[in-house]
């Protein structure tokens with residue numbers, strides 16, 4: 338398979354990705370589109386003419402209600418949707434909750450929000466995606482997918498000690514595996530699916546991190562001041578790959594791939610010491626199929 342290259346780099350903004358691209362008539366859903374990277378994704382897509390639905394927990398104005406950790410809320414969103422969907426950007430997420438929290442149905446909250454809720458949303462809208470003819474799914478993953486494979490034996494931390502980063506990491510691995518699974522299962526519907534990691538961006542996502550962790554990720558100095566190292570991105574830059582995968586003609590027909598800094602990433606072995614790339618466990622077709630079956634059963638049962 339040839340690696341996809343684009344003319345863009347790590348600091349390209351979402352608006353720059355779409356220069357010369359006309360998205361008039363394209364209906365796009367962005368989850369968690371009211372803040373951070375999602376907000377800039379929405380702005381850029383609307384700037385290019387797309388009809389964008391912002392799906393968020395606490396809607397205001399023309400936003401739509403969607404709590405991804407609540408399957409009832411996901412089903413209500415799906416039931417309220419009519420007509421085609423040209424792209425879903427699965428952007429909403431929570432990170433590194435300090436203690437184990439669970440959704441109303443008992444699911445570990447990061448897995449529920451970052452992965453299982455998105456799985457239910459995307460599979461619920463299958464017919465609407467099919468209607469579009471050339472729909473795209475974008476899974477917003479993270480460099481954290483390098484830190485842990487999906488734990489099929491104990492996805493909800495019921496039998497092992499809870500670890501905030503292991504929980505976040507496996508949910509972000511699951512997001513990549515979902516893109517691989519969609520590429521494998523829905524190609525005949527014309528649906529393509531890809532995943533990416535946005536890099537480091539100061540957003541609300543870091544609100545659960547203590548000072549030691551903020552220092553470890555390079556976001557705080559010894560005096561406790563927020564800092565922005567050169568490798569950090571602005572939210573406009575962080576949203577660039579989201580927009581590239583959701584709407585750029587450069588990605589026509591591309592599916593089942595993982596991107597970083599607006600280029601296709603290299604497949605590497607996973608591990609906490611591995612700085613970049615996509616972990617082999619995140620794009621493993623057998624794991625993708627196993628996760629697909631797991632998620633179908635899990636979301637059907639609740």
Ligand SMILES: NC(=O)c1ccc[n+]([C@@H]2O[C@H](COP(=O)([O-])OP(=O)(O)OC[C@H]3O[C@@H](n4cnc5c(N)ncnc54)[C@H](O)[C@@H]3O)[C@@H](O)[C@H]2O)c1
Nearest residue numbers: 369372373374404405406428429430479537538540541542
């Ligand atoms: N900021 C970074 O450095 C970084 C790095 C890697 C990956 N990411 C990923 O980027 C995505 C966007 O995060 P961000 O950095 O813009 O942070 P953010 O906190 O600004 O955005 C996350 C959004 O998700 C929404 N959300 C959370 N729980 C939800 C639920 N149950 N239902 C519906 N919406 C819910 C939040 O309300 C918020 O709007 C996340 O998936 C995150 O994991 C971010």
